[in-house]
Amino acid sequence: LCGLLGVQGPTVFLDKVCIHQVDAEIQRRSIEKLGAFIKASDEMIVLYLDVYLGRLWTVYEVACFLTLRSVHGIQIVPTFQFLMFCSWMLLVYLLNVFLPVLRMYTHFVWVQFIGGWVAGVVAIHVCRKWARHCDSIQVTLANFHVQDCECACEAERPRVYGNIASLMKAIGGVSRNASAHEALSVFNMLVRTKMPQVFASARRHFTFEYKHYFVLGFAAAGGTWLDFLAGSAHGMPWRMAVSYSVYYVVMVTVVWPLVLLAHEVLAARCLHVRGWRECVMVVVVFETFCIVGTSFLISESLLALANRGMESDVALAMMFLALVFGSLLACLTFGGWRTWNEQPELARNPHGSIMASFESWNLGPASDVAN
Secondary structure, three states: OOOOOOOOOOOOOOHHHHOOOOOHHHHHHHHHOHHHHHHOOOOEEEEEOOOHHHEHHHHHHHHHHHHHOOHHHEEEEEOHHHHHHHHHHHHHHHHHHHHHHHOOOOOHHHHHHHHHHHHHHHHHHHHHHHHHHHHHHHHHHHOOOHHHOEOOOHHHHHHHHHHHHHHHHHOOOOOOOOOHHHHHHHHHHHHHHHHHHHHHHHHHOOOOOHHHHHHHHHHHHHHHHHHHHHHHHHOOOHHHHHHHHHHHHHHHHHHHHHHHHHHHHHHOOOOOOOHHHHHHHHHHHHHHHHHHHHHHHHHHHHHHHHHHHOOOHHHHHHHHHHHHHHHHHHHHHHHHOOOOOOOOOOOOEOOEOHHHHHHHOOOOOOHHHHO
8 A cells, every 4th residue: 555655665674585595605695794784774573482582593683683773673573463463353343243233132332341351351361471471581581592592404503603703703792813602602691681671671562553553443433433424414413423523533542542552551560460369350450440440431421521512512622622632642652651763873882883893794785685
């Protein structure tokens, strides 16, 4: 869609498809220039699996990036994120399909909240598991040794070790005459120092971004919002169309994103609690009272205000105020608390700029092998 509109997205280097997998000579040259590709990158996105930190190439790439950029330049994306998002979308779809039928037999608002309650409990469980995993990684990284990492092709291990030694010399970690063993020891210390910061940041920050929450909110209530927008052209009173349109805008852009975000924020709390106490805390305290109860009160209050907005100018003005202040709250929450957008800083070394170090590393420009 962006391509059709003439909007160019970010340039991405994906090692699996950008490094030749058939021609051995091109592959060798590409691997030798890997540092140059990393040097030219502003951000690294890691699709994280449990085996990620046990693979030689992936650890080398991340550590290499951390020597050149800030910790905030790496974004850890757990693979369960996609499944969670698709599961939520499926639940929203099923609710939208069956709600018209259920509305005839029951109070459909309660059906919505019951469905959201079940999905919320599962989401909190998954997020708590991820937070605990990030904590356990700290212990694993404290005893990290690159020699213990697996390599899919053992014949490439000496080449990676050579790249690591060159990297350590280029950034001034070891002297130019240092042995490979010394360089690997310094590399181990680099990973033990820098990588825990990456996963500590991943534990503190949100799994999803605002755009994901907005899509989920729009899928839940966007259709009804569009119906009210179109209703004014088909005989619906304009006050009713405006009042309910503002209500659904607030729900889609503010309430639903903040409610979904609350699951991630609460999931990372009280991780020491386990067993039946954890079940009670998650189901009763977190989900039922803190999330579902609060979101129900907010939704019903806004709906009552929208109903009064059809007759009262004051109520209609309050709906617009709720939209303005809610939008500011969402901007502060999703824009002010995240640090992924911080400008990454280049690391420095005693010999001058990092670019000069890479020139001494004899990597050259990445474009030499990009094609």
